Amino acid sequence: MPTMLTDVFRGHPIHLPHFHQPDFTSLSELPDSYTWTPKDDPLLDAAPSPPAASENIPLIDLNHPDAANQIGSACRTWGAFQIANHGVPLELLQGIEFLTGSLFQLPVHRKLKAARSETGFSGYGVARISSFFNKQMWSEGFTITGSPLNDFRKLWPQHHLNNYCDIVEEYEEQMQKLASKLMWLSLTSLGVSEEDIKWASANSDSDWAQSALQLNHYPVCPEPDRAMGLAAHTDSTLLTILHQNNTAGLQVFRDDLGWVTVPPVPDSLVVNVGDLFHILSNGLFKSVLHRARVNQTRSRLSVAFLWGPQSDIKISPVPKLVSPVGSPLYRSVTWTEYLRTKATHFNEALSMIRNHIDE
Numbered sequence: 001m002p003t004m005l006t007d008v009f010r011g012h013p014i015h016l017p018h019f020h021q022p023d024f025t026s027l028s029e030l031p032d033s034y035t036w037t038p039k040d041d042p043l044l045d046a047a048p049s050p051p052a053a054s055e056n057i058p059l060i061d062l063n064h065p066d067a068a069n070q071i072g073s074a075c076r077t078w079g080a081f082q083i084a085n086h087g088v089p090l091e092l093l094q095g096i097e098f099l100t101g102s103l104f105q106l107p108v109h110r111k112l113k114a115a116r117s118e119t120g121f122s123g124y125g126v127a128r129i130s131s132f133f134n135k136q137m138w139s140e141g142f143t144i145t146g147s148p149l150n151d152f153r154k155l156w157p158q159h160h161l162n163n164y165c166d167i168v169e170e171y172e173e174q175m176q177k178l179a180s181k182l183m184w185l186s187l188t189s190l191g192v193s194e195e196d197i198k199w200a201s202a203n204s205d206s207d208w209a210q211s212a213l214q215l216n217h218y219p220v221c222p223e224p225d226r227a228m229g230l231a232a233h234t235d236s237t238l239l240t241i242l243h244q245n246n247t248a249g250l251q252v253f254r255d256d257l258g259w260v261t262v263p264p265v266p267d268s269l270v271v272n273v274g275d276l277f278h279i280l281s282n283g284l285f286k287s288v289l290h291r292a293r294v295n296q297t298r299s300r301l302s303v304a305f306l307w308g309p310q311s312d313i314k315i316s317p318v319p320k321l322v323s324p325v326g327s328p329l330y331r332s333v334t335w336t337e338y339l340r341t342k343a344t345h346f347n348e349a350l351s352m353i354r355n356h357i358d359e
């Protein structure tokens, strides 16, 4: 039996900073433990000099005949793009946003009933990457994998459960289909077909993939310029599909441009390349560094669909993308191994599985 995501951190506890959640709504000043300076994050104010022209991640119409090439090009230059005409019913996007809003509106003592444990995967808590920073993030999260019923039971009375579980299940199904479509469109642009990736071609999508949902809430903040919603990170996924409410906050990093805000476009979705897709593409696709800032007047919600392979699948660079005289940039790794490496080494995880070739 392959490890399921639920078991990834079993026996690999993550010691998160003590959970002192302030009552976000009652503060008129940012507590020191939430005030970020460049000492806490070297890239905090990263900006090119001279300042670069304003540019943004592309918005791609999935119905466009050239969508595959546009996606491939966005994966190479940005590691992120937005998509319109993605086929996910709008009521479903509204449904998951409503569920997320009502979850975070619950009183703290109720949310803590579904707190994520140190060795657990799902439930309520601070971002997992919190342990790598000295300052706290201005956000709260809820991770779901598999059926949310057990956790949701701790939050809501019976009469909400079926409806909320149906929304999560339907959302995961739609995202799964979309993620697989996006993966093949981007690989097509590199000349890679199903014959080149055995684990993916032998089975239908639902057999080889697994996923998690990360619900995020960034409350209104008295001093947004000094706070951080979610610190800079890359996702450990193949692809991540993000729905944000109509409040800006997500930023992606480009060496030549610094931090670039991804504006919310109604009814569209944001797609990020994750570390595993970077590995699979032998470094051609960029796993994008991103973060979330916060806001003084509007609270922000986001729902991230984190998508990767089942845990018995070894991801390694597609041979076709390795030059005949070169060697693959990375050694092979399963999603479970990678998540554990990331949980202990954070942003060093990718370089730890890189093949260092003697010159």
Ligand SMILES: C=C1C[C@]23C[C@H]1CC[C@H]2[C@@]12CCC[C@@](C)(C(=O)O1)[C@H]2[C@@H]3C(=O)O
Binding pocket: 005, 127, 128, 129, 130, 143, 212, 214, 233, 234, 235, 236, 237, 304, 306, 339, 342
């Ligand atoms: C399947 C995943 C991917 C995880 C870990 C696990 C569940 C939650 C995901 C996130 C979501 C928030 C950012 C991140 C960096 C975090 O702290 O938790 C992500 C992390 C990763 O992409 O590495």
Ligand SMILES: O=C(O)CCC(=O)C(=O)O
Binding pocket: 214, 216, 230, 235, 242, 244, 249, 250, 290, 291, 292, 301, 302, 304
């Ligand atoms: O809230 C956002 O825009 C970013 C969320 C994110 O990066 C994540 O959940 O991995």
Ligand SMILES: [Fe+2]
Binding pocket: 233, 234, 235, 240, 290, 304
């Ligand atoms: Fe992320």
